Amino acid sequence: MKIIRYLHSSILVSDLEKAEYFYGTILGLEKVERTLNFSGVWYQLGDYQIHLIVDPNLIVNLANKEKLGRNYHLAFEVDNLDEMLERLESYDCPIQKSSSGRGACFTQDFDGNVIEITAVG
CATH class of the missing domain: 3.10.180.10 (2,3-Dihydroxybiphenyl 1,2-Dioxygenase, domain 1)
Structure with a gap:
């Protein structure tokens, strides 16, 4: 198996x-x-x-609010990171650039779930 x-x-x-x-x-x-x-x-x-x-009673409890990438999260690869950053900013989404220096950022949905957005490889 x-x-x-x-x-x-x-x-x-x-x-x-x-x-x-x-x-x-x-x-x-x-x-x-x-x-x-x-x-x-x-x-x-x-x-x-x-x-x-x-889950109408959902409470998202982040382990690390300072470094969003050190919490459970989904990661998406995009073909144009700058365009996605502009899009997130236009919708007033929180953005935290990756502290590693790579082409990536983190945002959160309206419940606080963390989403990583990464540039193509």
Whole structure:
């Protein structure tokens, strides 16, 4: 027996409408159909999915508020980091550049979940 593929990650969100705005409108992820009977939204990135699941009592507790990348997070690669930074700024999203000096930054969704945005390799 061996694990052959990574399928998805789930993120808890407190407000589905706000989460859809962040992940769909701000980040521009592609929403896909889902057939489950609980509140949530799925997004497709290549062979990988992100599942947003609603928890109205969600409390995100960051271990390190000074260095967002040292918390649990999702990481996305973009083809134009400067354009993504401009986009995040235009929506007043928090931005923390990577302290390593590499082409990357960290932001947070409306619930405080951390997202890493990295330039193509």
